Amino acid sequence: MPNTDALAFEHRYQPGAPGSRVTLLLLHGTGGNESDLLPLGSAVAPQAALLSPRGNVLERGMPRFFRRLAEGVFDLDDLTQRTYELADFVDAAARTYGFDAAQVVGLGYSNGANIAASLLLLRPQVLAGAALLRPMLPLVPATPPDLRGKHVLIAAGQHDSLVPASSTQQLADLLQQSGADVTMQWLSAGHGLTSADVATVIRWLADRFRIPTAAAP
Secondary structure, eight states: OOOGGGGOSOEEEEOOOTTOOOEEEEEOOTTOOTTTTHHHHHHHOTTSEEEEEOOSEEETTEEESSOEEETTEEOHHHHHHHHHHHHHHHHHHHHHHOOOGGGEEEEEETHHHHHHHHHHHHOGGGOSEEEEESOOOOOOOSSOOOOTTOEEEEEEETTOSSSOHHHHHHHHHHHHHTTOEEEEEEESOOSSOOHHHHHHHHHHHHHHHOOOSSOOO
């Protein structure tokens, strides 16, 4: 039986097309909700299933996936706890909805990208890979994970005033050192997403996961 406690995230689930194996785990940024990234998910992987939870933490009324102490300063105890809660949610959702738990690819933006990175570092078995849009290094695990076979895209903004470039590079270096196949893209953008992000994710998904870029006729 599914662990119903682990499904205690408000969420949306959209089944994939027949024969599609990949499920995208959509993780919104601060102030977003479970509907925010559904259009992005449908745009980059029209045939994939979509699982989109809402963060359970509120910051001045805005949903997030974990607490922070200040801008760019994370509550590491809360981040760790919330990462494990999210991992348990994904496992339970796979049993509830019947999708392949071994074919879940994260697609996170900002705060969502950071907790997706934390999943890779703390519970790597949950994700086959992840597209991280505007991420920074969320934490350094006590024990480096084994990320061999994991594919990771990092899409960073060259003019991002919220995320230090050094932190993004530290994340990329840690993931690579842990064995991940990391694709790093520095885009001519700020913190907000652009059409270049969409095109970058589409190319990466097609190349690394053989996800079609258009729905079958």
